[in-house]
Amino acid sequence: MVIGIDPGKTGAICADKPKRKAKKTSPTQRSLAALKKEGVIAHIVEKWQAIPGHPGGGVRIDAWGFGDILAAFPGEPGAVLIQTTSGPNLAARRTKVLGIPEAKVWLECGNRILLEGWRKLKPRGQKVAKWSSKREFVTLEDFSSI
Secondary structure, three states: OOEEEOOOOOOOEEEOOOOOOOOOOOHHHHHHHHHHHOOOEEEEOOEEEEOOOOOOOEEEEOEOOOEOEEEEOOOOOOOEEEEEEEHHHHHHHHHHHHOOHHHHHHHHOOOEEEEEEEEEEOOOOOOOOEEEEEEEEEOHHHHHOO
C-alpha cells in the first residue's frame, strides 16, 4: 500500500487501495451468459456437494454425470443439456459423455447434448485476448461408433 499526498487540491493524505486480482469466470458462467445473450433460456443444473475433509471442500455434480446447463433454444425442438469445459478438455468431455448410458437415453427421447469448450484467443491484429467458445453436438450416431 502506498501512502502519500492527494494530488487534488485538498492536500489530504490518501492511501492507494491494494490491487485486486481479476475474478476468474468459470466455463459454466461464460456459457450461461453467452446463451442468454443469444436469447436462449438456460439454467445451471450442476450442484455443489460439500464433503467434510475432502480436499477443496467438496465436488460438483452434473445432471446425469454430464449436464452443467439445461437450455431451450427458441424455435428448436427438445431440451439441451450442455457440458461446459475449457477448450483443451473438449475431446475428453466427448469421451466421458459417450460412456454414460443416460446420455444415450437423453438423446433417444428427442433431446440434445451440446459440448462447449472455452479458451482465450487473441484476434488478429489485437493485443488483448478474448474468450471464445467451440460448440459441438453429441448425436446418437456418435454412440454407434463406440
